Amino acid sequence: MQDSNPYRDPKQKRVLIIGGGAAGFFTAIKIVEEDPSIAVTILEQGKDVLGKVKISGGGRCNLAHAEFIPRELSKNYPRGQRELLGPFNSFSSGDTMAWFEERGVAVKIEDDGRIFPMSNSSQSVVDCFLNACKKYGVKIMTTRKVLNVYPPEESNQCWKAICGNREQYFADHLVIATGSSKFMWEQISHLGHTIVPPVPSLFTFNIKDPRIKDLMGLSVPNAEVQIKALKAKNHGPLLITHWGMSGPGILKISAVKARELYALNYQFEIKVNWILEKEQDVIDALTTQKQNDSKKKIHNTPLFDLPKRLWHSLCSYCGIKADLRWADMNKKMLFKLAQELCAGTYQVKGKSTFKEEFVTAGGVQLKEIDFKTYESKILYRLYFTGEALDIDAVTGGFNFQAAWTSGFLAGQSIVKEFSK
Numbered sequence: 001m002q003d004s005n006p007y008r009d010p011k012q013k014r015v016l017i018i019g020g021g022a023a024g025f026f027t028a029i030k031i032v033e034e035d036p037s038i039a040v041t042i043l044e045q046g047k048d049v050l051g052k053v054k055i056s057g058g059g060r061c062n063l064a065h066a067e068f069i070p071r072e073l074s075k076n077y078p079r080g081q082r083e084l085l086g087p088f089n090s091f092s093s094g095d096t097m098a099w100f101e102e103r104g105v106a107v108k109i110e111d112d113g114r115i116f117p118m119s120n121s122s123q124s125v126v127d128c129f130l131n132a133c134k135k136y137g138v139k140i141m142t143t144r145k146v147l148n149v150y151p152p153e154e155s156n157q158c159w160k161a162i163c164g165n166r167e168q169y170f171a172d173h174l175v176i177a178t179g180s181s182k183f184m185w186e187q188i189s190h191l192g193h194t195i196v197p198p199v200p201s202l203f204t205f206n207i208k209d210p211r212i213k214d215l216m217g218l219s220v221p222n223a224e225v226q227i228k229a230l231k232a233k234n235h236g237p238l239l240i241t242h243w244g245m246s247g248p249g250i251l252k253i254s255a256v257k258a259r260e261l262y263a264l265n266y267q268f269e270i271k272v273n274w275i276l277e278k279e280q281d282v283i284d285a286l287t288t289q290k291q292n293d294s295k296k297k298i299h300n301t302p303l304f305d306l307p308k309r310l311w312h313s314l315c316s317y318c319g320i321k322a323d324l325r326w327a328d329m330n331k332k333m334l335f336k337l338a339q340e341l342c343a344g345t346y347q348v349k350g351k352s353t354f355k356e357e358f359v360t361a362g363g364v365q366l367k368e369i370d371f372k373t374y375e376s377k378i379l380y381r382l383y384f385t386g387e388a389l390d391i392d393a394v395t396g397g398f399n400f401q402a403a404w405t406s407g408f409l410a411g412q413s414i415v416k417e418f419s420k
């Protein structure tokens, strides 16, 4: 199946895509749908393609997010916010929905804005990609790990890729869509590109603390988390897990501060405001409650819409026994409870992988890429799409959006290049 002609030939328009993931497939399909005469080959190191798409979103594939204003959409990318603004004006969430619908994958928007296939199965997305590739004859070569790529020495020559089985492939245009592969980043750096060192993003915080010990599964709709050492804060839904704290509020701050938290070796202190109130206002509210409901038991009268179990746990932590009445609450207890409600400190010791979605911060440095085309500014006819770039997002379908957008624009640009 390998190629043998190392020279460019107008009768043989060839594109090679390394990486059979979300970005690689989207690029391939964009090219062949616009110009079926272009021969596109995908080289994938694994036995199967689209591995991450299959397991994404807990097997449901959260393929985009219902944020339709490019500037707002781009704010969800701790790395890539500025660079993605232009590309999102060409292809963003609405285009993604239309793209899938037009190819027979009905999609739906959930209450939190996440977009999924109506089937609730990532297999619909996989099948859609495989069918489109079959229709247009995209060659999908699995168990082809690319070990080296060589740029053309003359303008009439092709890009060359050599696989582990010694097969050689030649193409006019080369697309690198290898995701967060350290091996490929090393090869790319030999081509003269800078690689921003990779660190994990989107993770949950490991916390062992009596206040949350028996509260696994409990969620608070809007809590503020502050990382004191980084002077960073964020609010959003917070979920208590077996290991500590998770939920969109935690995941977002883990993404925004991915690099700084790596530098802290994931050992740091957070302050949690469970109720988004100021401490003095809480003191006032507790004092009023003490006066108005003096005969009621504190444990039985949770305030601020806090889940009962969390209220009990925080009260107990403040030394408030289950049968204590509001009238008998002393000042020390009252101040301590106010502090626990809006400024309790917790020690984070390590991180855990968020199973539904995780990504790597780092990759090909963005200033070396032309974001109109996703072509390298260093080497001609070389393109990068998807997570190989130093772009990543918070959770919610934004990471796939970046992959689709890059594939769309790179594919479009390659087709244009051939038509010149």
Ligand SMILES: Cc1cc2nc3c(=O)[nH]c(=O)nc-3n(C[C@H](O)[C@H](O)[C@H](O)COP(=O)(O)OP(=O)(O)OC[C@H]3O[C@@H](n4cnc5c(N)ncnc54)[C@H](O)[C@@H]3O)c2cc1C
Pocket (backbone or CB within 6 Å): 018, 019, 020, 021, 022, 023, 024, 043, 044, 045, 046, 049, 050, 051, 052, 053, 055, 056, 057, 058, 061, 062, 063, 064, 144, 145, 146, 147, 177, 178, 179, 180, 181, 183, 184, 355, 356, 357, 358, 359, 385, 386, 387, 388, 396, 397, 398, 399, 400, 401, 403
């Ligand atoms: C468990 C999990 C769930 C996720 N869920 C979601 C979600 O629901 N929504 C969302 O937006 N994002 C999600 N993400 C993130 C999303 O999957 C990635 O952002 C996206 O897959 C990136 O696409 P990509 O094509 O750039 O990389 P990948 O999907 O990683 O594809 C890269 C491909 O290149 C291949 N490859 C690498 N090196 C070589 C080589 N040398 N030769 C040949 N082939 C090579 C790899 O085997 C792989 O198949 C999830 C991630 C994970 C891990």
